[in-house]
Amino acid sequence: MNEEEQGIALKKSADSEENTSEASDDATDMESSDQGEDGTPVYHQANPENMSEETKRKAREFRKKLNRDVRQVVSDSIHNRVKLVVHRPEYVPDNEREYVRLSHELMPVVREIARKTLPLLEHEISAEFARNHYYGSKFQADSVAYRDFRYFAKKRPPTESPSLVVGLRIDESASMAAFGRLEAAKRAVLAVYEFCQICQIPILIYGDTADVSRLEQMSIYAYADCDKADPSDRFRLMGIRARSNNRDGMALRIIAERLVHTKQQTKLLISISDGQPKAMDDYTGSYAIQDMQQTIAEYERKGITFLAAAIGQDKDVINHIYGNERFLDITNLNEFPAKLVRIIARYL
Numbered sequence: 001m002n003e004e005e006q007g008i009a010l011k012k013s014a015d016s017e018e019n020t021s022e023a024s025d026d027a028t029d030m031e032s033s034d035q036g037e038d039g040t041p042v043y044h045q046a047n048p049e050n051m052s053e054e055t056k057r058k059a060r061e062f063r064k065k066l067n068r069d070v071r072q073v074v075s076d077s078i079h080n081r082v083k084l085v086v087h088r089p090e091y092v093p094d095n096e097r098e099y100v101r102l103s104h105e106l107m108p109v110v111r112e113i114a115r116k117t118l119p120l121l122e123h124e125i126s127a128e129f130a131r132n133h134y135y136g137s138k139f140q141a142d143s144v145a146y147r148d149f150r151y152f153a154k155k156r157p158p159t160e161s162p163s164l165v166v167g168l169r170i171d172e173s174a175s176m177a178a179f180g181r182l183e184a185a186k187r188a189v190l191a192v193y194e195f196c197q198i199c200q201i202p203i204l205i206y207g208d209t210a211d212v213s214r215l216e217q218m219s220i221y222a223y224a225d226c227d228k229a230d231p232s233d234r235f236r237l238m239g240i241r242a243r244s245n246n247r248d249g250m251a252l253r254i255i256a257e258r259l260v261h262t263k264q265q266t267k268l269l270i271s272i273s274d275g276q277p278k279a280m281d282d283y284t285g286s287y288a289i290q291d292m293q294q295t296i297a298e299y300e301r302k303g304i305t306f307l308a309a310a311i312g313q314d315k316d317v318i319n320h321i322y323g324n325e326r327f328l329d330i331t332n333l334n335e336f337p338a339k340l341v342r343i344i345a346r347y348l
Contacts, residue, residue: 274312
């Protein structure tokens with residue numbers, strides 16, 4: 001965030017005051033909320049009267065699990081004392097209407113990119129060999145010792161879905177509200193989500209902000225998760241918005257760790273951000289940058305590929321943090337959705 005943006009008042013979520021990273025997981029059962037124009041809490045729920053008790057119970061259990069998992073992830077990092085809450089946002093009819101509006105514009109482009117991509121997936125030839133066959137195209141000399149005549153290996157058939165998983169990290173800092181950045185990010189996220197649905201690519205989409213309150217120093221918004229894919233996730237994405245500060249290294253660590261445990265061979269994590277890291281009390285400058293770079297290096301060793309889509313004024317800083325090979329300069333926000341989808345298609 002810029003210096004002039006530091007003065008933006010922090011919003012306080014109604015459930016934040018009673019949640020801490022050390023609190024009971026039951027505390028996360030409360031729905032995330034923000035304040036309306038008159039200062040009263042506005043709660044976001046997806047037609048709860050139409051949800052069965054079993055569905056509500058499963059949703060609560062999944063949210064509790066997310067909170068437990070991510071707290072464990074950061075327990076051995078510099079963020080271990082940061083008070084953290086993971087939200088599983090719901091949606092309202094306005095979100096559905098916004099989705100219809102945006103998808104009407106974006107889906108023709110998404111479908112065209114997918115149309116060109118799918119034939120490549122259908123004719124994909126795996127480079128992996130399955131061992132211990134009675135016949136095949138590759139002789140395995142080391143198998144002769146077993147004397148079971150399974151001396152050959154043959155190429156595995158193409159899988160029904162590509163071996164790629166995508167993680168999107170959305171910076172929901174207050175500065176994202178400026179110059180149409182938030183709208184551009186939301187359109188890009190929607191385009192990527194729908195492309196992944198068409199191509200059967202697992203996708204995880206998390207937003208994050210910091211310092212919404214004294215007792216919620218880090219907020220994670222799980223809009224879409226590989227472990228609980230839900231068609232309603234496309235409507236949840238419409239809840240992405242500008243909130244407060246940004247603790248980037250913590251967000252990257254949480255998402256990267258979830259991708260590490262997926263079975264796909266290629267694990268792509270894209271961060272969409274408009275500025276450099278800045279959160280209270282002292283998560284800024286070289287300290288925050290070093291944390292981000294160490295996190296990137298650690299998880300690249302674990303097989304994560306990082307890309308940074310810079311859509312704001314701090315492009316030079318973001319380039320410095322991530323490096324030229326991981327940096328995407330998004331100068332034209334109108335071209336952002338299609339550009340991001342095409343970049344992901346290259347990893348298939």
